[in-house]
Amino acid sequence: MPYKPTWKERREDLKPYLGPIIAGVLVLAVGGWVLWRTKLAEKPGRRLVTLPEETPVPSVTEQRAANEVAVQEKAYQRTLETGAPVDEVVAALDRLIGKQRALIALQRHPSAQQTDKLARWEAARGSQHALAVQARSLVLEREAIAAEQAGQTQLAIEKTREALRLQREANAAAPTPSLKDVPREMRLAQEIAAAEAAPLHAATVASLAFARSAAAQEKGEEALVAFMEARQTQAEINRRFPGSRFADVRGVDKIDGEIQSLRAAGLGATAEARERAGDIAAAAGRTQAAAADYAVAIAALREAKERFPLSRFASDARIDELEVRRQTALSAPVVAKAVAIDREVAEDLRRRQNGAVAGKLAAAAKLMETAAAEFPRSRALDPVLRLRVGYLALRAGDLGALQEQVLARTGPLPGSDGARLLTTEVPQELYQRVMNANPSRQAGRGLPVDSVTWQEAKDFCERLSWLLGRRTRLPTEAEFRAVWPTRGEGAWSADNSDGRSHEVGTSPATPMGFFDLAGNVAEWLQTRAGEGETAPAAGGSYLDPAVVLRAPKVDFVDKRERFAHVGFRVVVEAGSD
Numbered sequence: 001m002p003y004k005p006t007w008k009e010r011r012e013d014l015k016p017y018l019g020p021i022i023a024g025v026l027v028l029a030v031g032g033w034v035l036w037r038t039k040l041a042e043k044p045g046r047r048l049v050t051l052p053e054e055t056p057v058p059s060v061t062e063q064r065a066a067n068e069v070a071v072q073e074k075a076y077q078r079t080l081e082t083g084a085p086v087d088e089v090v091a092a093l094d095r096l097i098g099k100q101r102a103l104i105a106l107q108r109h110p111s112a113q114q115t116d117k118l119a120r121w122e123a124a125r126g127s128q129h130a131l132a133v134q135a136r137s138l139v140l141e142r143e144a145i146a147a148e149q150a151g152q153t154q155l156a157i158e159k160t161r162e163a164l165r166l167q168r169e170a171n172a173a174a175p176t177p178s179l180k181d182v183p184r185e186m187r188l189a190q191e192i193a194a195a196e197a198a199p200l201h202a203a204t205v206a207s208l209a210f211a212r213s214a215a216a217q218e219k220g221e222e223a224l225v226a227f228m229e230a231r232q233t234q235a236e237i238n239r240r241f242p243g244s245r246f247a248d249v250r251g252v253d254k255i256d257g258e259i260q261s262l263r264a265a266g267l268g269a270t271a272e273a274r275e276r277a278g279d280i281a282a283a284a285g286r287t288q289a290a291a292a293d294y295a296v297a298i299a300a301l302r303e304a305k306e307r308f309p310l311s312r313f314a315s316d317a318r319i320d321e322l323e324v325r326r327q328t329a330l331s332a333p334v335v336a337k338a339v340a341i342d343r344e345v346a347e348d349l350r351r352r353q354n355g356a357v358a359g360k361l362a363a364a365a366k367l368m369e370t371a372a373a374e375f376p377r378s379r380a381l382d383p384v385l386r387l388r389v390g391y392l393a394l395r396a397g398d399l400g401a402l403q404e405q406v407l408a409r410t411g412p413l414p415g416s417d418g419a420r421l422l423t424t425e426v427p428q429e430l431y432q433r434v435m436n437a438n439p440s441r442q443a444g445r446g447l448p449v450d451s452v453t454w455q456e457a458k459d460f461c462e463r464l465s466w467l468l469g470r471r472t473r474l475p476t477e478a479e480f481r482a483v484w485p486t487r488g489e490g491a492w493s494a495d496n497s498d499g500r501s502h503e504v505g506t507s508p509a510t511p512m513g514f515f516d517l518a519g520n521v522a523e524w525l526q527t528r529a530g531e532g533e534t535a536p537a538a539g540g541s542y543l544d545p546a547v548v549l550r551a552p553k554v555d556f557v558d559k560r561e562r563f564a565h566v567g568f569r570v571v572v573e574a575g576s577d
Helices: 007-042 060-081 086-108 112-149 153-172 181-215 221-241 250-262 265-283 285-308 316-351 357-372 383-394 396-408 428-435 454-467 477-480
Strands: 409-411 418-423 522-524 534-538 555-556
Touching: 007 250, 086 112, 112 153, 181 221, 221 250, 250 265, 265 316, 265 418, 285 316, 316 357, 316 383, 316 418, 316 454, 357 428, 383 396, 383 454, 396 428, 396 454, 409 454, 409 534, 428 454, 477 534
Parallel strands: none
Antiparallel strands: 409 418, 522 534, 534 555
16 A cells, blocks of 8 residues: 655645745736736726826915015116116115025925026125125225325225225126126235335335445445345345236346456456456456456356356356467467467468478468367457368479469460460369369360359369469459450350360460450459359350350359359469569
């Protein structure tokens, strides 16, 4: 017979399932209830009806308060319509706002309409109050100006201070930015600061004037005390009234500078005295004494700079200038020897006595190197002298040949005092030897140099002057016309040149023995006053037709340009024998 569990055993077996079963039943019950309520609400005739809230009936007290608000509002409107003074408008608004606040306090749930009214009236009162306060402030400002003009400074300050207080009150009360006047508030504050600072400023000015007068009279102690007082009052102005027109932070530094200058006066006097002594000694040729005086002046100024850096004697520029003078004085004898040798060399070259030139140039070069190494800031160091000595030293072995090549190609220049004109245009071979360069586009040793700028032609003349010991320059237009051939026959022109330059001296010579004055390449001339960036180029070139070259041709061209059809020739002046 099968075993049959008892009820108690069955209940024990079901215990683990009882909790989930109960939870499921509850969920189904809640879901069914919600579904029923939803369906019921959607059926016609079964909608849930919400009863309207009952509009609270105002109490007798509230009604009385509302009536008082209405009366005050009408009174306020009448003040506006009649153009009553601002004070009356503000008073009416104060009464109206008070009544409105009392009404809202009685209401259990004040409406938005009532609170908006209150906010609007309060804003209107702020505007009216701001206008009224600002009007009183303007009156006070006018009274302050009148008091100032009458010499009542303290009364003017008090009225201006009250005007500022009222303007600040108006700016705080104004509900909109358009009713605020912040710039006026700032201006009044500055005027008060300036007025309060004015006596201190006057004291500062007086102290400075006395101090400077005492310093001029060499009353050092009195001047120092006055300067200290001026510094103290100016510092007080800067601290108490930083926004006033009398505040001057740099002014304190300036006063400190004057105090330090006063304390450094002894050192400054020493420097000035020794500087004057140095200048006198230098002018008399006593270079060692001058250098010693300058050294003492430099030491005094350096001490002043270290101890009193704000003084007027603490000047790097002045120290540098004195150092330049010291080095100039010390280098003067050495440079003078080099200059004397340079003159001797120039005279030897002019006379074509070149035998001793190399030794003299070596001695001059050594002197200049010594001076430059020991006294690099000396004004006596002539860079042109150094360049000339160095250049001639490099050409020392070739001087005679260069002189012969040039002078043998010159002819007398009509109407001059012994000057000679190069009979040909400068050939490239000569330009190369003198300048150690050749810019020509049409290369050829015997061809005229071309593509040179006007300045390069001038530089060639300078170098040639060094080599010859005689001044060498470009011809003037008058000199060029003085040697011009009658018809320019046989010149290298566009008719016979094949569009290029030809070797110098191959065209027919003029009766005076000059070649290529017309044609071949045009030639740079000296400039005249007012020609600026252009210079004359004379004679025409191989680019011009022969008919054009029958008369003198002068064009003005840019000095800086390099033209393949422009070269030059030179004038060698006679010099003295």
